[in-house]
Amino acid sequence: MLVPVVLGTATLTFLLMHLSPGDPARTYLGEHATPEAIAALRQQWGLDQPLLIQYLHFLRDLVTGELGQSMFFHEPIADLLATRLPPTLLLMLMSALLSLIIAVPLAAWSAVRNSGLSDTLVRTFTAVFQGTPIFFVATVFIVLFGIRLKIFPVAGYGNTPWEHVVSLFLPSLALALGIVPVLMRSLRTALIDALNSEYVSFARAKGLLHRTVWLHYALRNASISGLSVLSIQVSYLAGGTLVVENVFAIPGMGTFLMKGILNRDFPIVQASALVFALLVILVYLLTDVAYKLLDPRVRLK
Amino acid sequence: MKKLVCAKSFLGVTTALLLGASAFSPTCVLADDTPQAGGDLVMVRSAPIQSFMPTLVAENGSIWALEEVFDTLLLPTEDGKGVQPGLATEWKQSDDGLEWTFKLRSDVKFSDGTPMTSKDVKFSLDQASNEANPFGFINAAIAEVKTPDAETVVVRTKAPFAPLPSVMAIFSNSIVPDNYGGKSAEEFAKAPVGTGPFKLAERTIGVGARLVRNTEYWQKGKPYLDSISINEVADGNTRANQLMGGQAQINEFPAYSSTQALRAAGGDVTLGVFPSSRVDFLAFNTTKAPFDDAHVRRAIASLIDRQALIKVILFGNGEPAGAYMSPSSWSHNADIKGLPFDLDAAKKELAQSNVPDGFSATISVESGDSDQATMAQIILAQAAKIGIKLAIQVLDPAALDEARQAANFDMAFTYNTTDIVDPDEIIRFAGVYDGGSHVQYSFYNNKEIAEKAEQAATLGEQDARKKLYDEIQALWDKDQPMVPLYYSPEIYSFSTNVHGFHPYVTGNYNLSNVWLSH
Numbered sequence: 001m002l003v004p005v006v007l008g009t010a011t012l013t014f015l016l017m018h019l020s021p022g023d024p025a026r027t028y029l030g031e032h033a034t035p036e037a038i039a040a041l042r043q044q045w046g047l048d049q050p051l052l053i054q055y056l057h058f059l060r061d062l063v064t065g066e067l068g069q070s071m072f073f074h075e076p077i078a079d080l081l082a083t084r085l086p087p088t089l090l091l092m093l094m095s096a097l098l099s100l101i102i103a104v105p106l107a108a109w110s111a112v113r114n115s116g117l118s119d120t121l122v123r124t125f126t127a128v129f130q131g132t133p134i135f136f137v138a139t140v141f142i143v144l145f146g147i148r149l150k151i152f153p154v155a156g157y158g159n160t161p162w163e164h165v166v167s168l169f170l171p172s173l174a175l176a177l178g179i180v181p182v183l184m185r186s187l188r189t190a191l192i193d194a195l196n197s198e199y200v201s202f203a204r205a206k207g208l209l210h211r212t213v214w215l216h217y218a219l220r221n222a223s224i225s226g227l228s229v230l231s232i233q234v235s236y237l238a239g240g241t242l243v244v245e246n247v248f249a250i251p252g253m254g255t256f257l258m259k260g261i262l263n264r265d266f267p268i269v270q271a272s273a274l275v276f277a278l279l280v281i282l283v284y285l286l287t288d289v290a291y292k293l294l295d296p297r298v299r300l301k
Numbered sequence: 302m303k304k305l306v307c308a309k310s311f312l313g314v315t316t317a318l319l320l321g322a323s324a325f326s327p328t329c330v331l332a333d334d335t336p337q338a339g340g341d342l343v344m345v346r347s348a349p350i351q352s353f354m355p356t357l358v359a360e361n362g363s364i365w366a367l368e369e370v371f372d373t374l375l376l377p378t379e380d381g382k383g384v385q386p387g388l389a390t391e392w393k394q395s396d397d398g399l400e401w402t403f404k405l406r407s408d409v410k411f412s413d414g415t416p417m418t419s420k421d422v423k424f425s426l427d428q429a430s431n432e433a434n435p436f437g438f439i440n441a442a443i444a445e446v447k448t449p450d451a452e453t454v455v456v457r458t459k460a461p462f463a464p465l466p467s468v469m470a471i472f473s474n475s476i477v478p479d480n481y482g483g484k485s486a487e488e489f490a491k492a493p494v495g496t497g498p499f500k501l502a503e504r505t506i507g508v509g510a511r512l513v514r515n516t517e518y519w520q521k522g523k524p525y526l527d528s529i530s531i532n533e534v535a536d537g538n539t540r541a542n543q544l545m546g547g548q549a550q551i552n553e554f555p556a557y558s559s560t561q562a563l564r565a566a567g568g569d570v571t572l573g574v575f576p577s578s579r580v581d582f583l584a585f586n587t588t589k590a591p592f593d594d595a596h597v598r599r600a601i602a603s604l605i606d607r608q609a610l611i612k613v614i615l616f617g618n619g620e621p622a623g624a625y626m627s628p629s630s631w632s633h634n635a636d637i638k639g640l641p642f643d644l645d646a647a648k649k650e651l652a653q654s655n656v657p658d659g660f661s662a663t664i665s666v667e668s669g670d671s672d673q674a675t676m677a678q679i680i681l682a683q684a685a686k687i688g689i690k691l692a693i694q695v696l697d698p699a700a701l702d703e704a705r706q707a708a709n710f711d712m713a714f715t716y717n718t719t720d721i722v723d724p725d726e727i728i729r730f731a732g733v734y735d736g737g738s739h740v741q742y743s744f745y746n747n748k749e750i751a752e753k754a755e756q757a758a759t760l761g762e763q764d765a766r767k768k769l770y771d772e773i774q775a776l777w778d779k780d781q782p783m784v785p786l787y788y789s790p791e792i793y794s795f796s797t798n799v800h801g802f803h804p805y806v807t808g809n810y811n812l813s814n815v816w817l818s819h
């Protein structure tokens with residue numbers, strides 16, 4: 001799966017960037033630039049070559065792992081990525097954890113009180129968050145927790161590992177709330193099915209502890225469907241980071257990609273798209289591993 | 302607690318405010334305005350810092366940051382109408398007009414402790430004159446830089462060139478150590494060494510930079526601040542929130558829609574309105590029919606209700622534009638008022654044109670720029686009344702730039718701000734075909750204007766130059782290659798414990814004067 005996805009993403013990004021109007025040399029040199037200066041810079045960057053040649057060079061660099069230099073900042077892409085990737089990884093990890101911490105108890109509570117008042121309340125609550133855009137939730141959080149209550153920083157990323165975690169709490173929560181509704185609903189349905197199943201009745205009849213029945217029988221089985229939903233949603237998070245990083249001024253991959261697109265900084269856009277593609281693949285790989293841990297049938301195969 | 306008196310900044314942009322120098326004393330003064338030393342200032346802006354290499358940058362974000370690290374021979378005055386001593390204390394033009402002699406300050410050291418001499422100046426100016434640099438063109442008049450002794454620099458020009466002192470006050474001519482202190486240009490860009498009030502401590506690309514006090518700074522007792530952090534925050538709401546939450550002390554360019562609330566607030570945050578050289582235009586593609594016809598351009602100019610634009614876009618913080626030169630420049634021709642909003646006049650102009658019955662055209666606007674979209678809507682509605690059908694085309698910034706530069710558009714919004722205090726740069730940039738951008742990509746080509754601009758630059762007498770500049774603006778006004786829309790100020794919001802913050806008309810922050818009350 002790795003090779004076709006990487007090659008496909010890389011080629012698509014390459015074509016989209018090179019075929020869309022806008023010239024990095026013009027953007028770089030500004031309004032005062034003479035046509036001669038622009039032409040000279042295009043030549044220096046190899047942009048005057050036929051598209052096919054540029055593409056072949058690009059593929060050669062890709063295979064050798066050469067990411068090139070940012071046109072706008074004159075810095076190696078690899079160095080820029082090294083500072084940009086950690087915030088986004090931490091943000092995605094924290095969002096995934098937070099969404100689990102919120103969704104699992106809610107789903108359990110809701111499943112037990114199936115169709116009761118609390119179930120309706122939980123489902124209404126999640127429906128509201130499903131329909132609210134992330135940037136709005138994020139802004140409300142900033143005003144409430146950052147400016148009024150001053151519990152969390154308004155924006156930014158901080159300087160120490162602890163500051164990073166604190167700074168990323170609100171953005172992660174905003175992202176998590178976008179995932180919780182879908183995750184909670186699928187878990188709830190799976191839990192209701194499991195709770196009504198014969199093996200749970202049997203386990204109860206055997207006189208197992210309530211907690212054991214819940215954890216080892218109902219939740220474990222329900223979590224398999226929850227996991228596939230989570231993995232899809234986490235790859236969707238990669239897109240959500242674009243919005244959240246912008247609102248919270250987090251120096252991650254999302255803001256990096258946006259700036260790259262606006263400046264027509266081809267190497268930045270190509271490298272960022274590639275990183276996002278690899279992130280999604282990584283999430284799917286981790287999901288497969290988790291399946292194996294949870295589901296003995298997968299292990300048998 | 303000392304009482305803060307902000308005289309001018311609370312008045313907003315009145316006519317007086319745009320009249321210039323005399324109206325502007327420092328924005329905020331304390332009743333007891335003894336500066337306090339120390340403190341760390343955080344400024345948030347959307348503009349990125351591309352590089353700290355003076356010769357390599359073209360964007361205000363980089364320019365205004367590196368001006369805190371480097372000095373120039375001369376500095377613009379606060380009102381943007383002249384120059385004042387910088388690293389040079391005296392300067393004079395030779396009798397034949399071809400040589401300018403600069404006497405350097407003798408006690409200046411770079412932030413690494415080495416003394417600054419004429420050798421450093423020569424190296425800096427020679428580097429800056431490379432035509433391949435984004436601002437290399439600004440030194441085009443320079444023939445040679447000579448160093449008779451360690452404290453004297455002589456700049457020889459190809460022809461008598463009156464604007465030279467102001468050229469010596471532009472960021473691209475910042476003074477760097479000879480041969481970059483033995484470093485390569487790339488190494489130097491990462492660890493710049495200048496004579497400015499601050500030196501670079503750390504920088505993360507795309508995040509911001511932290512500058513700390515330069516202990517070798519030649520102005521004793523300055524700067525007051527221990528450090529300044531210039532952080533890049535793209536989202537305007539986030540910047541406003543950071544200021545309100547105390548995470549930042551200065552917010553560059555808050556939304557105009559927030560200015561009323563900021564004025565009324567009276568809390569921890571205040572608004573500063575500073576005169577700028579910014580002029581906004583609607584540019585025509587004068588190479589394309591029907592916009593090659595001055596009557597068509599004048600018809601559209603008559604359709605534009607500038608007061609409405611100022612109310613809607615700037616929330617009242619601006620003045621309708623007439624002449625293409627900003628009122629912040631001494632060259633501004635105050636007699637030119639622009640074409641008034643008048644539908645009958647527009648109809649008459651159209652009747653005299655090649656397309657008396659109207660035509661269809663597009664206004665190209667930048668995606669994400671709601672101001673441009675709103676202005677286009679207002680103009681579109683008026684144009685429909687005299688039979689001109691306009692459509693709005695939304696392009697992303699890079700695509701719009703390319704369309705404009707390739708003359709592949711009908712109408713587009715543009716603006717300019719000056720980098721030097723002399724009018725020469727903008728007179729050419731927005732008026733002369735070969736002035737850098739083909740008249741901001743309107744491709745307007747008026748030989749008479751070009752000749753007058755050339756002639757004006759060689760004259761020493763300001764009155765004689767002013768006369769020529771007045772004529773140029775009148776010629777331009779008749780042809781309307783662009784419609785001047787409004788003159789707008791630069792606005793900043795900042796904490797009330799920030800004092801002495803007063804950016805110059807040219808944009809320089811001058812953070813060496815800024816202090817925080819603790």
